[in-house]
Amino acid sequence: MPATATSAPSGTLTPHAPSYYAHSAHAAPPRPPLQGATEADVCIVGAGYTGLSAGITLAEAGMKVVVLESAQVGWGASGRNGGQIVHSFSRDIDVIERQYGPAVAEPLAKMMFEGASIIRERVKRYGIDCDLKDGGIFAAISERKAKGLHEQKALWERWGHPGMQIVDTPNDVRRLVNTERYHTLLVDPTGGHFHPLNLALGEAAALESLGGRIHEGSEVTRIDRGTHPVVHTRGGGQVKARYVIVAGNAYLGGLEPKLASRSMPCGTQVIATEPLGERGDALVPSDYCVEDNNFLLDYFRLSADKRLIYGGGVVYGAREPSEVKSLILPKMLKTFPSLEGVKIDFGWTGNFLLTLSRLPQLGTLEPNIYFSQGCSGHGITFTHLAGRVVGEAIKGDATRFGAFARLPHHPFPGGRMFRVPFTAMGALWYQMRDQWGI
Known part of the structure; x- marks a missing residue:
């Protein structure tokens, strides 16, 4: 999933966490690392729920999608979570309304139950076996x-x-x-509730059935800006795309320091x-x-x-x-x-x-480089929604994406050095x- 996953020996993939989910996961086809250069309409960094949801949204619209995953599909939070469908956001809509006003809260409230619907729709449409x-x-x-x-x-x-x-x-x-x-x-x-890793594997198969490509073991090391960004992998692979989506979330590491400072x-x-x-x-x-x-x-x-x-x-x-x-x-x-x-x-x-506000962060690093991160422990339904609204923005309708992007993205007080002790004191x-x- 992330740009900083622990490197596995040459020719092998970083194994999943020793979870019940990995033990009981369905068999998955090989998804070899990216070799050489390729082109796509959209290159997505991370094969977790956000990246897969965005990829399905865009592939259903006929766009050519390439997903780069440093480990395996669902390796991060998408394959390890509690497997529970819970609506809304980590800070509920009343908090958003109180802090930012009705004009900000109302469009978000209209989406607060949609993530669960997306999961159920895709399980049904693509025949995903995930014990839902x-x-x-x-x-x-x-x-x-x-x-x-x-x-x-x-x-x-x-x-x-x-x-x-x-x-x-x-x-x-x-x-x-x-x-x-x-x-x-x-x-x-x-x-x-459901089997989270099998949901991710099923969504990956759905994306591939629509023509999308997923490359595991393809750690992203840099993204060159420009009219057509180029995404580089540690193995020397390159994807030239019209758009890029950064969807590494908690495992993004140092790929984009601007995002790391806010989470x-x-x-x-x-x-x-x-x-x-x-x-x-x-x-x-x-x-x-x-x-x-x-x-x-x-x-x-x-x-x-x-x-x-x-x-x-x-x-x-x-x-x-x-x-x-x-x-x-x-x-x-x-x-x-x-x-x-x-x-x-x-x-x-x-x-x-x-995140400091406990609210998700969606935005752009450049007009053609999108990101979504910071679900703050409430990510199963939100990541599916986020993938859809980012996909909508790339397709030309940024209305719902903009409703999230206008939320402020505050850095933690004291920078990276003090964000852990300050947050831990509050949690205590x-x-x-x-x-x-x-």
């Missing part, structure tokens, strides 16, 4: 936190999203999520238990995905083979934790004490890209609030 299931739950651990769920329900209903339900009696809560931890649930039938990679951790069978069904009888509404949230769901996939926590600055299982297991047992002693088959970590305060249930 409907239904999502937001959970509050206290009465004070429950207030936030009522506010979220009212906000989303205001912007045209009916059908959600508040569940706040203990018996009804446990019929959906069998734990004593939660005070109130907000049930969204249009949420959902910060952060690590999150996930574990997967052994298959639990009927025991898993008893833990999550609804088979919906679940996330709490804490600032540093936990999230979990059952996989197709009834493993509990449980994630949470943040490591600022993308430091690799020495033992993922030791970080996440206490969280899982706090929610489900009955899983004491269960075998943890997989533990992995991955990076998401945080919110973590304390989470522990107090406020």
Whole structure:
């Protein structure tokens, strides 16, 4: 995905993280590194959800698309995430309206539920096998936190999203999520969950069926500006294009320093238990995905083979934790004490890209070089939307792209040296609030 993925030995590809997703992924065809020079209408840097979504949008319109991926399709966040469909943005539309006004918020609000629709449309249209299931739950651990769920329900209903339900009696809560931890649930039938790496692989196959080309093991080292930019790879390959899309997100590294100064990679951790069978069904009888509404949230769901996939926590600055299982297991047992002693088959970590505002960043580096980054932990639906609106802009209608591009892109205070400690201090305060249930 990124320009800075760890180099693999000559002739091999950087392996996927040791995740349950990599273990259970569908077979993929070889996608050799780019050799020599080629031309395209659009060259995309990164074969994650953003790049693949943009590529499909453009290829469906008949444009010639080449995607350059330094590792493998879905190697970064797109193949490691929690696999949960959650609407809106990392900062919800009320925050955007309060900070930037109705004129900025309204066009974004009209798109806040579209990413999920894009995923479902493409799964159906291209026959993507990714264990897609409907239904999502937001959970509050206290009465004070429950207030936030009522506010979220009212906000989303205001912007045209009916059908959600508040569940706040203990018996009804446990019929959906069998734990004593939660005070109130907000049930969204249009949420959902899926196998994220298989979604990425399916989208890559969809793009190729439309004539797009994907080159793995093709790390981008520089982009020459101009009327027809030229994208260079470490192996000496070149793509001359009319347009370029930079979609490396948390794994972009130093390819474009201007983008790196406005964002910060952060690590999150996930574990997967052994298959639990009927025991898993008893833990999550609804088979919906679940996330709490804490600032540093936990999230979990059952996989197709009834493993509990449980994630949470943040490591600022993308430091690799020495033992993922030791970080996440206490969280899982706090929610489900009955899983004491269960075998943890997989533990992995991955990076998401945080922005100072917690809002995504879309824009241009040159009139013909587009970028999208900074989903701030809320990227599954947004990356699919972002790919579509960037594609729309390249096709000639930048209205929706401009609605995002007008959001300010602030650098972190103190530059790269101080962005980690400043952000970690702020997160510590919110973590304390989470522990107090406020």
